[in-house]
Amino acid sequence: MTAQEKQPDLTDFYWMIQMLQTVDVGLVILGRDYRIQLWNGFMENHSGLPGKQITGQDIFSLLPDLPRTWMERKIESVFKLGAPAYSTWEQRPHLFRFKSYRPLTGQSELMYQNITFMPLLGPDRKVQQVCLLIYDVTESATSKLQLEQANQQLEKLSRTDRLTGLNNRGFWEECLQQEYRRCKRSGGHASLIIFDIDHFKAVNDTHGHQAGDEVIRQVAKQLKHTARDTDLAGRYGGEEFVLLLPDTDEFGALEVAERLRHLIQDMTVDYEQLKLKITISLGVCPYSNELQTARQWLEQADQALYHSKHQGRNQTSLWRPDLTQLA
Numbered sequence: 001m002t003a004q005e006k007q008p009d010l011t012d013f014y015w016m017i018q019m020l021q022t023v024d025v026g027l028v029i030l031g032r033d034y035r036i037q038l039w040n041g042f043m044e045n046h047s048g049l050p051g052k053q054i055t056g057q058d059i060f061s062l063l064p065d066l067p068r069t070w071m072e073r074k075i076e077s078v079f080k081l082g083a084p085a086y087s088t089w090e091q092r093p094h095l096f097r098f099k100s101y102r103p104l105t106g107q108s109e110l111m112y113q114n115i116t117f118m119p120l121l122g123p124d125r126k127v128q129q130v131c132l133l134i135y136d137v138t139e140s141a142t143s144k145l146q147l148e149q150a151n152q153q154l155e156k157l158s159r160t161d162r163l164t165g166l167n168n169r170g171f172w173e174e175c176l177q178q179e180y181r182r183c184k185r186s187g188g189h190a191s192l193i194i195f196d197i198d199h200f201k202a203v204n205d206t207h208g209h210q211a212g213d214e215v216i217r218q219v220a221k222q223l224k225h226t227a228r229d230t231d232l233a234g235r236y237g238g239e240e241f242v243l244l245l246p247d248t249d250e251f252g253a254l255e256v257a258e259r260l261r262h263l264i265q266d267m268t269v270d271y272e273q274l275k276l277k278i279t280i281s282l283g284v285c286p287y288s289n290e291l292q293t294a295r296q297w298l299e300q301a302d303q304a305l306y307h308s309k310h311q312g313r314n315q316t317s318l319w320r321p322d323l324t325q326l327a
Helices: 003-022 041-047 068-081 138-158 169-186 200-207 209-226 250-266 294-310 321-326
Strands: 026-030 036-039 085-087 113-121 127-136 190-197 232-237 240-246 269-271 274-276 280-286 316-318
Touching (some): 068 085, 068 113, 169 240, 169 294, 190 200, 190 294, 209 240, 280 294
Parallel strands (some): 280 316
Antiparallel strands (some): 026 127
16 A cells, blocks of 8 residues: 555544544443543543543542442443443432532533443453543523423422412412321321411401411411421411321320410510410311211311310310201
8 A cells, every 4th residue: 555545544543543532422431450541632631631641540539529330330230231231310410529610600510421431342352442432411401390390399399388388279289188098098197286376366457467377377287387297288278277297196296286375375476566475276177087088078077177166165165966957
C-alpha cells in the first residue's frame, strides 16, 4: 500500500479521535482489571481529571465514591454475557458526582445520568474491554421530578381542607370506607370520633366569621397535635371534625377523646383584642361486626355526639344502642 493510500486511513483515525474527545457524552473504557484506557473530553471537563494523567489507573482507586460492588456486578455481567447493561437516573441518579451545567438556574446541583455499559470485542470476538457511556439527562430528569412534585401537591390540595389543613370530607370518607372494609375482613379494632365546637354560632354572631375561622383553625391545630401518625383527622364541615383511630378499641378512643377535650377546654384563642374560651362535645363509636356500612358507623358516632350535646355539652359519649332513640 502506498503512502497516498495510507493517508485517508490516518485522517479517518484523527477524525475519530477528535469525535471521541468532543462528543457531548462521557466515554470511559475499562479493561478487565478496571484500569482506565480512555477518558474523553466530557469526563475531563466534568471531573477535572486530565485523561493523559489517569490512563492506566484503577477507576475505583481514583474515584472512591463510586459504588464499587454495584459497578463490578454490572461490568462483570457485560464481560460474561457480551451484552450491554444499563442504569437510569431513576435507579441511580448520580453515578459520577459531577456538578450540573447550570447550578444557579437549574433545579439540581448535580448532574443526573443515564449509563450504558457496552462490550468491546477483540479480534477473537471476545469481550476485552467495557465502554461506559455517560449521558447528561439533568434537564429531562428535573422536569419529570418537577412534574411529579406538582402532581403530588395537586393531589394533596384535592384532599385538604383549605381553612384547617386537615383532610377534607371527600378524602376521609373514602378512608373511612377502606377502614370499614379492613375491619370487616380482618375483625380488627378501630374507632371513630366525631365532635363539634359548642355554641359556635354564638362566636360567629357575636365576634364575626373571621373570629370563627380562627377558632376553627386553633381547634384543628389541637386535633393534629392529638392525632397519631396512623390516625386520620378530618373536617366534617362547618365546626364539626372527625378522627379515625385504626387499631384502637373503645377504651383507647375514649382516652384520646378526653385528652382532646381537655386540651381545647384549657386553650385560649387569641384574635385581635379578643381572648376566646371554647369547649367541644364528642361522640365515640368503636367498630363492631353489627355495623352494616361505613355510613352507619358514622351515624352511630354522630348519635353519641348528639347525646353529649343533649347532656349539657363539653363531654364525651360512647355510642350504645339506646342512643338511637335520641337522634
